[in-house]
Amino acid sequence: MNRVFAPLPVLFLFACGAPSATPDAGEHHHEPVTELRFAAKVGTADFACGGTFTVGTPATQYQPRDLRFYVSELTLITEDGASVPFELTNDGVFQNAGVALVDLENATGACTTGTPQTHPTLTGTAPGGHYTAVEFTVGVPFAQNHQDAASAAAPLDSTAMFWNWLGGYKFLRIDGLTTGLPTGHNLHVGSTGCTAGATPNSVASCSAPNRARIALTGFDPEKSVITLDLAALFAGANLDTNLEMTAPGCMSGATDTDCAPFFAHLGLPFGATAAGPQTVFSVQ
Amino acid sequence: MRAALISVVLVFSCGAPPAPAPTWTWDLPVGFPTPKVPEENPMSAAKVALGKQLFFDRRLSRNEQQACAGCHEVARAFTDGKPQAIGSTGEHHRRNAQGLANVAFAATLTWANPLVTTLERQALLPLFGETPVELGWAGHETELLSRFAMDADYAARFEAAYPGEGVTLATLTGALASYERTLISGGAPWDRYTAGDASALSADAKAGLELFNSERLECYHCHAGFNFSDSVEHVNTGAVEKPFHNTGLYDVDAQGSYPATDTGLHEVTSRIGDMGRFRAPSLRNLRFTAPYMHDGSLATLAEVLDAYAAGGHARQLHGEPSPLQSDLVRGFTLTTDERRQLEAFLDALNDEAFVTE
Numbered sequence: 033m034n035r036v037f038a039p040l041p042v043l044f045l046f047a048c049g050a051p052s053a054t055p056d057a058g059e060h061h062h063e064p065v066t067e068l069r070f071a072a073k074v075g076t077a078d079f080a081c082g083g084t085f086t087v088g089t090p091a092t093q094y095q096p097r098d099l100r101f102y103v104s105e106l107t108l109i110t111e112d113g114a115s116v117p118f119e120l121t122n123d124g125v126f127q128n129a130g131v132a133l134v135d136l137e138n139a140t141g142a143c144t145t146g147t148p149q150t151h152p153t154l155t156g157t158a159p160g161g162h163y164t165a166v167e168f169t170v171g172v173p174f175a176q177n178h179q180d181a182a183s184a185a186a187p188l189d190s191t192a193m194f195w196n197w198l199g200g201y202k203f204l205r206i207d208g209l210t211t212g213l214p215t216g217h218n219l220h221v222g223s224t225g226c227t228a229g230a231t232p233n234s235v236a237s238c239s240a241p242n243r244a245r246i247a248l249t250g251f252d253p254e255k256s257v258i259t260l261d262l263a264a265l266f267a268g269a270n271l272d273t274n275l276e277m278t279a280p281g282c283m284s285g286a287t288d289t290d291c292a293p294f295f296a297h298l299g300l301p302f303g304a305t306a307a308g309p310q311t312v313f314s315v316q
Numbered sequence: 317m318r319a320a321l322i323s324v325v326l327v328f329s330c331g332a333p334p335a336p337a338p339t340w341t342w343d344l345p346v347g348f349p350t351p352k353v354p355e356e357n358p359m360s361a362a363k364v365a366l367g368k369q370l371f372f373d374r375r376l377s378r379n380e381q382q383a384c385a386g387c388h389e390v391a392r393a394f395t396d397g398k399p400q401a402i403g404s405t406g407e408h409h410r411r412n413a414q415g416l417a418n419v420a421f422a423a424t425l426t427w428a429n430p431l432v433t434t435l436e437r438q439a440l441l442p443l444f445g446e447t448p449v450e451l452g453w454a455g456h457e458t459e460l461l462s463r464f465a466m467d468a469d470y471a472a473r474f475e476a477a478y479p480g481e482g483v484t485l486a487t488l489t490g491a492l493a494s495y496e497r498t499l500i501s502g503g504a505p506w507d508r509y510t511a512g513d514a515s516a517l518s519a520d521a522k523a524g525l526e527l528f529n530s531e532r533l534e535c536y537h538c539h540a541g542f543n544f545s546d547s548v549e550h551v552n553t554g555a556v557e558k559p560f561h562n563t564g565l566y567d568v569d570a571q572g573s574y575p576a577t578d579t580g581l582h583e584v585t586s587r588i589g590d591m592g593r594f595r596a597p598s599l600r601n602l603r604f605t606a607p608y609m610h611d612g613s614l615a616t617l618a619e620v621l622d623a624y625a626a627g628g629h630a631r632q633l634h635g636e637p638s639p640l641q642s643d644l645v646r647g648f649t650l651t652t653d654e655r656r657q658l659e660a661f662l663d664a665l666n667d668e669a670f671v672t673e
């Protein structure tokens with residue numbers, strides 16, 4: 033899909049005859065937006081299943097096993113500060129009902145729970161306008177998160193993203209093998225602290241929704257790639273050890289202190305620590 | 317009634333053959349209420365037969381090494397005799413495999429999860445769980461469904477059970493749930509006693525019943541009613557209660573904490589007060605279901621009784637009760653005769669027929 037739309041920026045230049053530095057901002061007008069591109073990097077290196085990356089503190093050798101996350105509530109922000117929804121196309125595989133699965137693994141290397149298909153580029157529509165920022169939520173909206181996974185439509189049919197013991201989905205799944213944890217370091221972010229509702233299998237509310245709202249400025253819908261940086265996500269975290277008697281890595285356990293750095297980097301609160309700015313996603 | 321009326325109307329209005337009448341009839345022991353069944357998955361003989369075949373089929377694990385019955389053996393009242401279960405790939409579970417007798421009546425499923433209340437939903441946990449791997453299907457749902465869809469015998473059975481629906485996660489888990497709802501255990505001496513046969517309980521067992529129901533021992537609060545568990549739901553249940561209890565099994569920090577490996581209800585709700593709270597299992601078929609407790613940490617029934625007599629296992633070890641344990645677990649002293657009587661009563665809850673079918 034990237035290849036198909038690559039000529040667009042060029043067309044824009046010819047059509048408007050002005051690069052984005054023109055002083056008359058009111059003249060800026062992007063074509064309708066039909067794609068949002070995602071990618072994963074490890075520092076400056078491209079992420080890939082089968083690769084080995086140096087991450088964490090102290091540094092460890094990290095072999096990816098999975099990298100997928102749900103996004104929803106995608107919004108483009110105009111230069112005037114107006115929010116314009118990016119309406120996802122329903123493709124029957126990776127996108128439906130306002131939720132998309134960004135799938136950056138391709139089932140090669142150690143990514144054995146994955147799928148050969150990837151989905152780095154979201155398709156949808158937003159009207160033409162001069163957009164300078166993008167916002168999205170890493171997560172599945174509450175109304176969809178606690179449905180019956182066994183009969184859910186794609187992309188909420190991915191059993192690798194099921195989180196049935198907590199009655200929802202993993203919003204973000206980034207798994208790997210490290211030097212110190214050769215059987216697996218898993219980062220699973222999803223809602224915790226959930227209480228049951230009145231109807232069967234239902235959830236009334238969750239005290240830790242753990243949906244990260246990401247806002248990125250400097251965004252150009254025709255050029256920008258929304259980039260997740262594993263080096264930033266794992267910065268300051270020791271991926272070679274695991275808090276004794278807790279999930280291997282971080283599975284969002286409220287008392288699993290292994291989670292603290294990851295949650296901080298994603299801009300999520302953890303325990304008594306309030307949310308700060310996220311440092312994992314950027315536009316490139 | 318409404319369904320029957322509609323069928324009649326259909327017959328007259330368009331000459332179509334009548335819709336199949338509901339064919340499922342529960343064969344329930346005296347004193348048992350009718351199980352509640354999700355409206356979207358009514359019982360049928362075809363579903364039960366399919367679910368039974370799936371339950372005992374090793375192909376329900378990805379590596380074809382383990383069936384549901386691998387951890388839920390009939391002869392052990394659907395437990396496995398191990399302290400903690402072992403999954404299809406050899407990974408050790410942190411919990412004891414639960415018995416499935418009368419699981420149709422459990423208000424919540426697994427040891428401590430208020431969010432999983434139907435067997436259909438519960439089946440997703442062993443199928444797709446990854447910490448630990450049980451049946452090993454996470455990320456491989458297409459392979460799972462095609463394995464059974466490509467099998468002519470199974471395809472026919474799915475078609476009979478769920479006409480036109482095919483092999484889906486919903487039909488697969490629906491069939492398993494339907495079979496599990498038929499695992500009714502009500503053939504113990506106790507059941508014959510409640511049905512009117514006064515000779516079904518020995519004098520010791522009758523004395524043990526009095527102890528069980530006494531305010532001295534307090535057993536009956538959590539192990540209540542026809543299934544000896546207070547976590548019960550059936551067709552006549554009004555507002556469903558979802559009870560969980562801290563029995564003082566652990567207190568690793570004098571503040572009531574359980575080992576971080578398994579904090580029970582707390583790990584679902586994150587509420588401190590839910591630390592160490594688990595669902596009270598039924599006391600039926602205890603002779604076949606050792607070892608005991610959520611982690612299989614007590615090997616024998618004698619150890620369990622010792623722990624409760626001491627006011628909780630933590631108190632037995634440390635001398636002090638857990639600040640979080642149930643106020644009904646406060647300890648008691650039994651004479652030798654009373655101990656024998658209590659054990660005789662518990663033994664009268666064993667259903668030989670249930671483990672030999």
